[in-house]
Amino acid sequence: MQNGYASVHLLLIGGGHASVALFERAVAWRKRGIDITMVSDHPHLYYSGMVPEHLGGVYGEDEVRIDLKGWCQHTGITWHRGRVVRMDPTARTATTAYGTTLPYDVAVVDVGASNPTPPEGSAQITGTKPMHQIARLEAWLRTLPERTSQQHVVIAGGGAAGTELALNIQARIRRTAPRTCTITVVEPADRLIPLFPEGSSQRVADLFARQGGRLYTGARVQHRPPDRVVLDNGTRLPCTQLVWATGSVGPPLWQCTPFSCTDQGFVKVIDSLQIPSAPRVFAAGDCAAVDGYADLPRIGVHAVKQGPVLAENVDHMLKHLRNGNPPERAYHSAGLRAFKPYPVAPLILSTGTEQGLWRAGPVWWMRPAALRMKHLVDLRWMNRYRLPHQSTWSPLSAAHARSAQHPA
Ligand SMILES: Cc1cc2nc3c(=O)[nH]c(=O)nc-3n(C[C@H](O)[C@H](O)[C@H](O)COP(=O)(O)OP(=O)(O)OC[C@H]3O[C@@H](n4cnc5c(N)ncnc54)[C@H](O)[C@@H]3O)c2cc1C
Known part of the structure; x- marks a missing residue:
């Protein structure tokens, strides 16, 4: 069934602080026949709020990281380790650095930001x-x-x-x-x-x-x-x-993907966290600049607050596709939730x-x-x-x- 609910494939790229909220919905989605794959370049997400104290000796390593691979196994998501280097919104695929091509009907990108390039040299x-x-x-x-x-x-x-x-x-x-x-x-x-x-x-x-x-x-x-x-x-x-x-600057992935980005390299999304030219693709956390809030600081507080909005809107899009509707209609005017940041974080x-x-x-x-x-x-x-x-x-x-x- 083309684009029917049973054949819908959800691809989670990155697994950052916003998209871990989707684990809570994954079991229900799997029961409804959605295929879900997570691709991330590391099997753990390090929680930035606790990392400095981990380095200071207050917390052990497993206390400050979320076991992404373990959560995938626990909720029936297919785990794939890899760094996504480009997306093709026409073919609806994401490609990893090793050349693996992963198809999607709906994609969620939460890969964080990058550090500005450091100077050349050999100091560690x-x-x-x-x-x-x-x-x-x-x-x-x-x-x-x-x-x-x-x-x-x-x-x-x-x-x-x-x-x-x-x-x-x-x-x-x-x-x-x-x-x-x-x-x-x-x-x-x-x-x-x-x-x-x-x-x-x-x-x-x-x-x-x-x-x-x-x-x-x-x-x-x-x-x-x-x-x-x-x-x-x-x-x-x-x-x-x-x-x-x-x-922070935008991640390299956006440099090789035909989506509109800010001058700092963050992909532009509307407040439903969708990319306007590709409404099947959601982007959240540091890698995205939300329309109207482009200057929001790149902090985990905002990424975490986006989690429930992301989960609800992805659910809405999955149902929308099941009903045979074109994804272009699934904007927040048609029931998607709008992200609103804290006035002061x-x-x-x-x-x-x-x-x-x-x-x-x-x-x-x-x-x-x-x-x-x-x-x-x-x-x-x-x-x-x-x-x-x-x-x-x-x-x-x-x-x-x-x-x-x-x-x-
Ligand atoms: C030292 C430090 C302390 C901080 N402390 C705080 C704090 O106390 N409070 C706060 O609000 N913010 C804090 N921040 C900011 C916070 O870390 C970020 O805002 C937050 O991590 C952003 O989350 P995210 O969802 O965008 O993605 P991230 O948490 O960055 O996660 C992205 C995930 O995607 C994976 N990934 C990256 N690229 C790819 C790719 N191409 N393909 C596949 N997977 C990929 C990464 O391995 C990672 O697991 C801190 C930052 C730093 C550096």
């Missing part, structure tokens, strides 16, 4: 997007106590992500290799976390400096020869591990101490209560994606206790 580097790259950094941090030569971590980018990583890695270094490892942040603006209120930047910069961190503002990393980085103001810094946290940064930095617009405070709130929110979200056999999760009190080992 870890990107932050996709997030699974941090597994290499974690492995390197584990070797720190045994290293006898001097080590130097440089974080390029002192925005919210770079700063949270820096503070947590600093806490780990202070605990495991205080004499043999230094940490430096390089930020192009004139202060750390430049989009946060000035008072909060100062507070965090003081904390970082008090614990021995070095901060270079008004500068960018320009070259990375072996064992050092060179800044655009000529400063040379020793560097044995460069962490690239310099913001609150963020809580962990600081590698028992304090958290809570910020919403111009309002901020830095207290232990903020970190407790963060642990509660993060663990509650992750618990939704715990598979039945995963019973070894940290209780909330354990996360608090481990953070409290690092007084401010």
Whole structure:
């Protein structure tokens, strides 16, 4: 039955923070005869809210990642490991880097953003997007106590992500290799976390400096020869591990796919999260720019909020196709839900101490209560994606206790 419900194929590309909400519908869709395939370049999704504290030693690896492959097996989705490099909306296919062609009737793309390309060079580097790259950094941090030569971590980018990583890695270094490892942040603006209120930047910069961190503002990393980085103001810094946290650009997939994108390379979607020229294709999370909200910060809070809208609209599209309707009619005027972001998205940064930095617009405070709130929110979200056999999760009190080992 061409395009009938029984033959509809749903392809999930990426499996990011927005599209994991679809796992909750997958069993029902499978029962109705929908074939579902997930293709992602890694079997786990790392939850960015908890990754900095994972590097700081508060959480173990399995506590901060969702087992995408396991969820596929659990819900009857076909799992395919691969990096999608292009889509053909006419043939309705997605192609992976290894040349596998995956067909779809409806596709959901949630592949996240990319880091801007780092400078050429051979100093060891870890990107932050996709997030699974941090597994290499974690492995390197584990070797720190045994290293006898001097080590130097440089974080390029002192925005919210770079700063949270820096503070947590600093806490780990202070605990495991205080004499043999230094940490430096390089930020192009004139202060750390430049989009946060000035008072909060100062507070965090003081904390970082008090614990021995070095901060270079008004500068960018320009070259990375072996064992050092060179800044655009000529400063040379020793560097044995460069962490690239310099913001977000659109993923390479969109460069090879004929969809309209913003100047930064994010695909344009309408508020039902559909691509206007290809309404069978939904895009969500950091890889998409929603019409009317194109300047929304690329943060997981928005991706997570898109999850239920995405699930409902994909369900609507699947039913729509079953009824033999052309996909072009399935816009929100015909029953699809519109995504509306939070007017102000609150963020809580962990600081590698028992304090958290809570910020919403111009309002901020830095207290232990903020970190407790963060642990509660993060663990509650992750618990939704715990598979039945995963019973070894940290209780909330354990996360608090481990953070409290690092007084401010
Ligand atoms: C250090 C750090 C800390 C952060 N902390 C916070 C925070 O506390 N709160 C917050 O709101 N935001 C935070 N963010 C931002 C947050 O990480 C992103 O906004 C969020 O991850 C976006 O989710 P997503 O759904 O777009 O996709 P992602 O979570 O990026 O997931 C995309 C998935 O797709 C896979 N993939 C990528 N490309 C392909 C491809 N071509 N083919 C197949 N699969 C692919 C990836 O492996 C990944 O599993 C942080 C970011 C960083 C770097």
